[in-house]
Amino acid sequence: MTATRADRIGLLVLPGLAYLGLIYALPLFLLLLKSFRDATGAFSVAEFVQIFGDPLQRSIMARTLRVAFLVTLLALVIAWPTAIVMRRAKGGWLSLFLVAMILPMSLGVVVKAFAWSILFRTNGFINQAMMALGLTDAPVRLLFTETALVIGAANVFLPFMVLPIYAVLQQQDPNLPDAAATLGAGPYQRFFKVILPLALPGVVAGCAFVFSMAVSMYVIPSLIIGERQQTVAMQIARSFLFLRNEQLGSSLSTILLLIAVSVVLGSSWLAARLGARQ
Amino acid sequence: MTGTDRFFRALCWVVALGVVVFMLLPLAITVLVSFSSSQVYTLPPPEWSFRWYQALTRRAGLMDALLLSLNLALISTAVSLMLGTAAAIGVARGQVRGRAALATFAVSPLMMPGLVLGVAMLQFFREIGLRDAYWSLLLAHVVITLPFVMRTLLAAMGSFDFALVDAARTLGMSYPRAVLRVLIPNLAPAYLTGGLFAFLASMDNYPISIFLTDAFNRTLPIRMLQYMEESPDPSIAAISTGLILLAVIALAVAARTVGLNRLIQG
Known part of the structure; x- marks a missing residue:
């Protein structure tokens, strides 16, 4: 009796599962199929051969990967100390840090990318601040540079790096570093042998999330860097919305999809291994 | 605490406060620029004004x-909450492989x-053969919102004591009624958090929606980006403000009812 009831309740997963299968998984699968077919419908990798043989496409891909890597690196470098401070912070301070993460996270990327496009203007806030501080005499061109793109994107994706690291740090026994110190470990030893290894699953999750979002971002580069320096995502949008070259768009989408999926799968495998070792 | 420790702790605080400013x-x-009288985003604004809010009526x-x-x-979000509730109960209580x-x-x-x-x-x-932009957008937005709902509901139901639902059933409630009157009120924080983030994700989505719109069905983010390309004046800052x-109000409500720390654990 109980077994049959549990079976029946298990059926409740079906509507949601069927919905995602039909509207989400099936379209992605068909996209994959389409990108491996030529105009006549026969199996072909010609489109991929052409993309990887084209120096322009190769340089666009290299820029996309380079920017995604730099965004992840910048986010990690500033997220780590922030998460460390957040773990020890209490009361009003902790609320301030949490609001600084959650409020921007609940705003659309269009709003944030627009804000950065104002900040980076030649007569914008950042140039004014730099001139006031004496860092530069004349306004520097920031908008339409890769540096601006990396900074803007790191800002948008930062919460997705800070929060997973903060979550794993919270689970650690706060007395652990002190215990290690009592046993004679110096500050560097404590960091590399105690704090960092325990936090690695969070670091891996954060990096994977930020990298896969940065590699496929579209709104931020189109507002901060413009059409002149394309990324793969901008190429995809262009090939569907303006060029009507759907074969190219499908193949580029497949490449982006494979990058994102392998980053996610690779990172969860790595996180599971790191977790198992402890 | 050694000198090195103190140095690193101070450094961490400097970076963390910098991050708050950065965010x-x-x-x-x-x-600030939305209340400026100037067209060119100068700061501080030459004069304060509401002209960009008035300009919105002409957009x-x-x-x-x-x-x-x-x-x-x-x-x-409503559809996702229904699909998500059913699926999460199925995963938590059913014999699902x-x-x-x-x-x-x-x-x-x-x-x-995206x-x-x-x-x-x-x-x-x-x-x-689905050509209707509204239905295409709606079908797609359920895919956008469902993961947020599923993430919080799966976590919440994993630790929920279903004996409460069984007790309600013993007292004569039907299963759907027990879910509605016992399960959902008990998991209200999870519903609020999941629902809030799902709602915001749908409101903000650009990359999926852009492929599914037509001339008559443009969502807010798509319109905003279009304005930025056509005439990027501070009225866009007024919309952003x-x-x-809206986000500040939503977060204030969520922080009062659920707490900020719970909000990020979804």
Whole structure:
């Protein structure tokens, strides 16, 4: 009796599962199929051969990967100390840090990318601040540079790096570093042998999330860097919305999809291994 | 505590406070320029004014875009909450094989490149002959909102004591009624958190929606980006300020009822 009831309740997963299968998984699968077919419908990798043989496409891909890597690196470098401070912070301070993460996270990327496009203007806030501080005499061109793109994107994706690291740090026994110190470990030893290894699953999750979002971002580069320096995502949008070259768009989408999926799968495998070792 | 420790701790605080400024500065600047009388985003503004808020009334299609976005966000979140509740109960209570895989699958749209999903859906809807932009957007927005709902509901029901539902059934409630009167009120924080983030994700989505719109169905983010390309004046900052205000109110309500720390654990 109980077994049959549990079976029946298990059926409740079906509507949601069927919905995602039909509207989400099936379209992605068909996209994959389409990108491996030529105009006549026969199996072909010609489109991929052409993309990887084209120096322009190769340089666009290299820029996309380079920017995604730099965004992840910048986010990690500033997220780590922030998460460390957040773990020890209490009361009003902790609320301030949490609001600084959650409020921007609940705003659309269009709003944030627009804000950065104002900040980076030649007569914008950042140039004014730099001139006031004496860092530069004349306004520097920031908008339409890769540096601006990396900074803007790191800002948008930062919460997705800070929060997973903060979550794993919270689970650690706060007395652990002190215990290690009592046993004679110096500050560097404590960091590399105690704090960092325990936090690695969070670091891996954060990096994977930020990298896969940065590699496929579209709104931020189109507002901060413009059409002149394309990324793969901008190429995809262009090939569907303006060029009507759907074969190219499908193949580029497949490449982006494979990058994102392998980053996610690779990172969860790595996180599971790191977790198992402890 | 050694000197090195103190140095690193001070350094961490400097970086962390810098991060707070880094995260909140763009929003603060947006609010400031929206009240400026100047066309060119100079700071501090030469004079304060509401002219960009008045200019909003002349923005063609803004109201339609806002209403469409609210409509999509509300309906898709509601549908996701229903599908998500059923699926999460099924995973928590039913004999379902491959629970972990199922949970990963349900949350996986979050990690897919939005643009690629948009392209895939565009081609799929065309293939099956669905030409209506509103329905295409609605079907897609359920895929956008469902992972947020699933993530919080799966976690919440994993630790929920279903004996409460069984007790309600013993007292004569039907299963759906027990879910409605006992389960959902008990998991209200999870419903609020999941629902809030799902709603915001739908309101803000650009990369999927852009492939599914037509001339009559433009969501708010799509309209905003269009304004930025056509005439990038501070009235866009005025729209942004409205959205920031909305997010602040939503977070204040959520922080009062659930607490900020709970909000990020979804």
